[in-house]
Amino acid sequence: MKQLVLDLGADQTHSLDSFEVGQNAELAQLMRQFAARTSREHFAYLWGQTAAGKTHLLQALSATAYARYIPPDAPESAFIYAPATTLYLLDDCEQLPPESQIYAFGLFNQIRDNGAYMVSSGAVAPAVLPVREDLRTRMGWGLVYQIHALTDAEKVAALTQIAGARGLTLSPGVLPYLLSHFRRDMRSLSTMLDALDLYSLETQRPITLPLLRELLQAEAKE
Numbered sequence: 296m297k298q299l300v301l302d303l304g305a306d307q308t309h310s311l312d313s314f315e316v317g318q319n320a321e322l323a324q325l326m327r328q329f330a331a332r333t334s335r336e337h338f339a340y341l342w343g344q345t346a347a348g349k350t351h352l353l354q355a356l357s358a359t360a361y362a363r364y365i366p367p368d369a370p371e372s373a374f375i376y377a378p379a380t381t382l383y384l385l386d387d388c389e390q391l392p393p394e395s396q397i398y399a400f401g402l403f404n405q406i407r408d409n410g411a412y413m414v415s416s417g418a419v420a421p422a423v424l425p426v427r428e429d430l431r432t433r434m435g436w437g438l439v440y441q442i443h444a445l446t447d448a449e450k451v452a453a454l455t456q457i458a459g460a461r462g463l464t465l466s467p468g469v470l471p472y473l474l475s476h477f478r479r480d481m482r483s484l485s486t487m488l489d490a491l492d493l494y495s496l497e498t499q500r501p502i503t504l505p506l507l508r509e510l511l512q513a514e515a516k517e
Contacts, residue, residue: 313351315449326352326355337406337412338415339437339439340414342440343418350386352414353384362380367392378409387416396426396427400433403436451471454484457488461488466502466503
């Protein structure tokens with residue numbers, strides 16, 4: 296069953312529509328402007344705790360035309376400016392190796408000179424980002440947004456809405472238990488709802504707390 300949960304997670308793709316907005320309404324609107332290349336600002340930096348949604352947003356933007364997603368361990372070729380690419384997405388900047396920081400610095404300058412767009416992300420605000428000073432300055436060139444993670448109440452509300460849209464009936468206590476005994480990012484939680492749905496159909500049992508516990512135990516054993 297663990298393999299089933301992992302397989303379901305692999306099938307999911309990030310999109311702006313699937314980003315749970317919570318307290319990030321202004322940021323979500325800005326990301327749509329970057330997706331359409333209509334933002335007045337050409338640079339944005341997003342920061343926040345793990346699983347807040349930074350990578351979700353950057354990978355969603357990478358699905359738009361003429362965009363390039365750049366993870367921190369990308370090769371030098373990923374940092375080379377290309378006129379055909381209009382949006383660059385630099386993720387997890389605090390993990391950039393020293394050599395890649397040099398490449399990123401050059402890319403920032405070329406993006407500015409050519410009127411392209413850049414959205415970068417990190418675990419902390421630009422002022423305390425552990426990178427070279429000239430790159431840190433460029434991280435703060437445009438708009439800087441802290442992504443606020445969903446509260447538990449917001450996660451329960453979002454998951455309840457997702458379950459309703461999928462026609463799932465969840466017994467009371469299922470979602471609070473899931474939040475306290477499983478990975479807490481929304482993608483994993485949504486994937487587990489899919490796994491619960493399939494497991495419920497396979498066993499011909501409703502989605503109750505005992506069914507969830509059984510599934511979580513099976514996953515842990517595997």
